[in-house]
Amino acid sequence: MNLRQLGEDRLLHELLPSLGRSGGVILPAGDxxxxxxxxxxxxxxxxxxxxxENVHFRKDTPxxxxxxxxxxxxxxxxxxxxxxxxxxxxxLMIPGRTTREWVRKLxxxxxxxxxxxxxxxxxxxxxxxxxxLAISISVSGFVERTRWVSRRGGRRGDDLxxxxxLGGSLRRKHLSFVPRIDESxxxxxxxxxxxxxxxxxxxxxxLPRLAAASGVGFELEYEKIPRTAGAGIKQAITDGEDxxxxxxxxxxxxxxxxxxxxxxxxxxxxxxxxRLTVKSATNRQKLPGGYVHFK
Amino acid sequence: MNLRQLGEDRLLHELLPSLGRSGGVILPAGDxxxxxxxxxxxxxxxxxxxxxENVHFRKDTPxxxxxxxxxxxxxxxxxxxxxxxxxxxxxLMIPGRTTREWVRKLxxxxxxxxxxxxxxxxxxxxxxxxxxLAISISVSGFVERTRWVSRRGGRRGDDLxxxxxLGGSLRRKHLSFVPRIDESxxxxxxxxxxxxxxxxxxxxxxLPRLAAASGVGFELEYEKIPRTAGAGIKQAITDGEDxxxxxxxxxxxxxxxxxxxxxxxxxxxxxxxxRLTVKSATNRQKLPGGYVHFK
Numbered sequence: 001m002n003l004r005q006l007g008e009d010r011l012l013h014e015l016l017p018s019l020g021r022s023g024g025v026i027l028p029a030g031d032x033x034x035x036x037x038x039x040x041x042x043x044x045x046x047x048x049x050x051x052x053e054n055v056h057f058r059k060d061t062p063x064x065x066x067x068x069x070x071x072x073x074x075x076x077x078x079x080x081x082x083x084x085x086x087x088x089x090x091x092l093m094i095p096g097r098t099t100r101e102w103v104r105k106l107x108x109x110x111x112x113x114x115x116x117x118x119x120x121x122x123x124x125x126x127x128x129x130x131x132x133l134a135i136s137i138s139v140s141g142f143v144e145r146t147r148w149v150s151r152r153g154g155r156r157g158d159d160l161x162x163x164x165x166l167g168g169s170l171r172r173k174h175l176s177f178v179p180r181i182d183e184s185x186x187x188x189x190x191x192x193x194x195x196x197x198x199x200x201x202x203x204x205x206x207l208p209r210l211a212a213a214s215g216v217g218f219e220l221e222y223e224k225i226p227r228t229a230g231a232g233i234k235q236a237i238t239d240g241e242d243x244x245x246x247x248x249x250x251x252x253x254x255x256x257x258x259x260x261x262x263x264x265x266x267x268x269x270x271x272x273x274x275r276l277t278v279k280s281a282t283n284r285q286k287l288p289g290g291y292v293h294f295k
Numbered sequence: 296m297n298l299r300q301l302g303e304d305r306l307l308h309e310l311l312p313s314l315g316r317s318g319g320v321i322l323p324a325g326d327x328x329x330x331x332x333x334x335x336x337x338x339x340x341x342x343x344x345x346x347x348e349n350v351h352f353r354k355d356t357p358x359x360x361x362x363x364x365x366x367x368x369x370x371x372x373x374x375x376x377x378x379x380x381x382x383x384x385x386x387l388m389i390p391g392r393t394t395r396e397w398v399r400k401l402x403x404x405x406x407x408x409x410x411x412x413x414x415x416x417x418x419x420x421x422x423x424x425x426x427x428l429a430i431s432i433s434v435s436g437f438v439e440r441t442r443w444v445s446r447r448g449g450r451r452g453d454d455l456x457x458x459x460x461l462g463g464s465l466r467r468k469h470l471s472f473v474p475r476i477d478e479s480x481x482x483x484x485x486x487x488x489x490x491x492x493x494x495x496x497x498x499x500x501x502l503p504r505l506a507a508a509s510g511v512g513f514e515l516e517y518e519k520i521p522r523t524a525g526a527g528i529k530q531a532i533t534d535g536e537d538x539x540x541x542x543x544x545x546x547x548x549x550x551x552x553x554x555x556x557x558x559x560x561x562x563x564x565x566x567x568x569x570r571l572t573v574k575s576a577t578n579r580q581k582l583p584g585g586y587v588h589f590k
Contacts, residue, residue, distance in 0.1 A: 033375070046329045047418065052388055052424050122341060213326070
């Protein structure tokens with residue numbers, strides 16, 4: 001049965017009750033807005049993102065993996081800010097010919113990803129399209145006033161760290177990655193982090209953004225960049241979709257950070273790959289650019 | 296110049312600074328998440344929606360009108376809940392061939408619509424597509440714990456009211472409507488409102504939803520339904536995209552409500568079109584259905 005035969009009401013009827021009503025949700029999916037408690041004394045974080053067929057996934061990508069990726073991408077932005085995601089809204093833009101089974105599996109993936117970080121899906125909206133298949137997810141959550149990190153706070157002399165390994169994500173990882181939320185929350189609880197972001201367009205595109213937002217330059221030690229097995233240095237810099245953290249900390253934190261990280265996250269490499277420097281107009285040209293949309 | 300030539304960074308660079316930083320926004324568009332103050336002691340409202348080319352607008356629809364509609368649709372859901380919208384995130388899914396001028400005008404419309412209700416656009420995300428053109432907007436805001444209204448609270452014997460006139464919206468109104476936020480806020484400040492929603496799929500599809508959510512039936516007085524000039528009764532029930540309020544109030548409120556409404560909103564008709572009744576399985580079949588996606 002496809003969606004045209006099923007109708008939107010029945011589709012949402014089938015999908016939404018399964019979403020439950022956890023996390024103190026006051027009015028869940030199915031009404032005009034979701035009603036949820038607002039975080040007390042904390043800052044609100046808002047993020048929206050989308051995945052589009054033939055851009056972020058392919059026609060033959062398993063729908064469960066599509067759902068996983070669609071949800072985890074904005075959650076990775078919460079990691080970048082050291083935030084705690086709480087509630088997600090799902091907008092499906094799907095051709096009427098899509099089967100009910102496909103959408104069910106997509107929601108399976110969405111739900112599984114959300115529950116990995118205790119996120120509740122509080123709303124669903126669908127729109128029929130002629131051909132386009134896209135999923136837009138928006139997420140709200142919170143961060144303590146003393147713990148949020150942006151791209152802007154980097155200072156000259158800061159160490160630059162990267163989690164995990166870079167490059168070659170499109171072979172597999174881009175459909176199954178786990179955003180570095182646990183790592184990011186641990187970092188801001190225990191260390192001074194001046195600036196942070198998640199690597200989505202590749203180190204070559206993203207590092208210059210962090211440096212520019214902080215008003216500083218940077219120096220990379222290319223040979224240090226941790227590479228996924230099989231990825232060359234160029235791939236590690238330009239491939240994109242790593243969803244690893246890039247962050248800047250005062251140099252004095254380095255020994256304690258590396259030691260405690262190894263104890264806390266033994267399976268996740270943490271590598272110092274360079275430092276922030278005085279502003280320089282030439283840095284940008286020297287780096288091979290990562291993946292930038294429209295180019 | 297089209298977007299492929301311009302690149303995503305430069306596009307966002309052009310669009311985002313113009314969005315300003317009002318409403319106490321702590322970190323505006325351009326970082327990984329938007330950071331905003333969370334509403335104190337109030338409930339958080341979350342809503343996402345989208346407009347898609349060839350479904351909600353046409354290739355030749357002026358981009359400013361597309362932006363207006365894209366923003367106003369989720370704001371209409373805030374009206375339905377008697378909520379106050381505050382922050383919006385914009386996700387553009389656009390073909391690389393789209394011109395910069397088109398996107399600028401789209402943002403003009405988005406901004407104009409947002410500022411009509413003091414909403415700040417705090418984030419923008421773009422994804423290139425092959426052909427699809429869609430805009431997804433998510434909005435957060437708040438409502439006082441004592442004032443939120445869902446579709447669920449309707450009671451047997453309640454009067455059913457509708458604002459404005461129904462039908463024929465696709466001729467013009469669907470691109471230029473103003474969500475009934477002022478009216479809705481005034482209603483919950485001054486009257487008991489048991490259930491409310493905005494009419495987006497047509498009275499014939501939406502009223503049965505309100506009744507079902509409230510666990511009651513309904514009786515419509517067809518001849519009372521206020522119609523747009525030129526719209527017949529069937530159009531008034533089935534056309535969709537009215538973005539008017541449908542709400543249920545205790546019968547005792549009627550005289551005072553009608554008198555005070557006329558004084559406060561002299562240009563907006565308010566019409567009692569029927570009532571909620573004991574639950575009946577036949578109501579749904581009797582009504583010609585409004586517009587339902589996928590059908």
